[in-house]
Amino acid sequence: MATRVETGATIGQALPTLVKDVSQRRIDVYSGVRPRSIHSDEAWARQKGFRACLAQGMMSTAYVSQMMVELLGPGFASGGTMSMAFIKPVYAGDRLTVHGVIKDRQSDNGATRVVVEVWVENQHGEKTAVGQATGLVS
Amino acid sequence: MALTEFKKLTLDTLQVGDEFVSDDHLVIPEDIEAHGFAVEDDHPWLAEGVAPPTLMANQALHLRHSKYIVHAGLHARMEFNFLEPIRLGMRVRTRGKVIDKYERRGKPYMVTEYITEDDAGRVLIRGQFTQMIITEPEATHGHSR
Numbered sequence: 001m002a003t004r005v006e007t008g009a010t011i012g013q014a015l016p017t018l019v020k021d022v023s024q025r026r027i028d029v030y031s032g033v034r035p036r037s038i039h040s041d042e043a044w045a046r047q048k049g050f051r052a053c054l055a056q057g058m059m060s061t062a063y064v065s066q067m068m069v070e071l072l073g074p075g076f077a078s079g080g081t082m083s084m085a086f087i088k089p090v091y092a093g094d095r096l097t098v099h100g101v102i103k104d105r106q107s108d109n110g111a112t113r114v115v116v117e118v119w120v121e122n123q124h125g126e127k128t129a130v131g132q133a134t135g136l137v138s
Numbered sequence: 139m140a141l142t143e144f145k146k147l148t149l150d151t152l153q154v155g156d157e158f159v160s161d162d163h164l165v166i167p168e169d170i171e172a173h174g175f176a177v178e179d180d181h182p183w184l185a186e187g188v189a190p191p192t193l194m195a196n197q198a199l200h201l202r203h204s205k206y207i208v209h210a211g212l213h214a215r216m217e218f219n220f221l222e223p224i225r226l227g228m229r230v231r232t233r234g235k236v237i238d239k240y241e242r243r244g245k246p247y248m249v250t251e252y253i254t255e256d257d258a259g260r261v262l263i264r265g266q267f268t269q270m271i272i273t274e275p276e277a278t279h280g281h282s283r
Contacts, residue, residue: 026176076191
């Protein structure tokens with residue numbers, strides 16, 4: 001993994017956003033197709049009160065991981081952290097935008113740890129997941 | 139041959155201290171390709187011989203299914219500490235332990251700490267996650283995983 005971080009990345013700097021179209025096909029591949037699953041059985045999802053199948057919250061952690069790898073390369077896969085809360089359902093057909101803002105740069109055993117506030121919004125501007133991710137700049 | 143006895147998952151049947159272990163999983167190219175398609179990640183993982191850091195996250199999330207019949211649930215929180223990359227061709231497994239259970243606003247939750255390790259026991263990822271338990275009679279929404 002190439003290291004892409006700009007060592008001069010500053011606190012308050014917004015990272016390039018990622019846009020994700022959460023199709024049913026992508027949910028099926030991520031979660032697998034099963035009966036009686038709100039991820040892949042639309043009738044079941046509707047029976048449980050949802051308007052469509054839901055994406056796993058875990059898909060949003062993959063989006064944040066992608067953003068952090070683009071920022072830090074191997075400094076995320078070895079030494080990175082992520083903490084996310086899933087606060088609103090993501091439905092098949094939603095378009096998500098993944099945001100990150102650098103909140104801090106900390107000394108960590110001779111390296112610099114970059115702390116990023118992250119959140120995911122749907123097409124209505126509603127936050128679906130919020131949290132923090134960190135990684136190392138060697 | 140020892141058979142696993144599965145109980146219906148409720149806040150009462152769940153025990154803090156319960157331990158789980160997944161099956162071993164060989165990380166194959168198709169896993170990485172499928173993950174890349176699912177989350178629209180076009181990073182050249184295969185060319186680099188490594189996996190996206192969150193590739194095996196569902197191995198952790200599904201641990202409770204190894205001992206319980208899970209009617210439904212929602213994922214509330216997830217934490218990762220990425221210690222070493224998962225590499226193509228590794229055999230990985232995840233071990234977990236229930237460290238807390240509680241009710242909040244009338245909803246039951248469980249907290250599991252986990253490690254994902256290679257077949258030599260080297261820890262690759264460490265973390266914890268919180269899941270809501272939705273029991274069968276009162277389930278108004280939720281999913282089997």
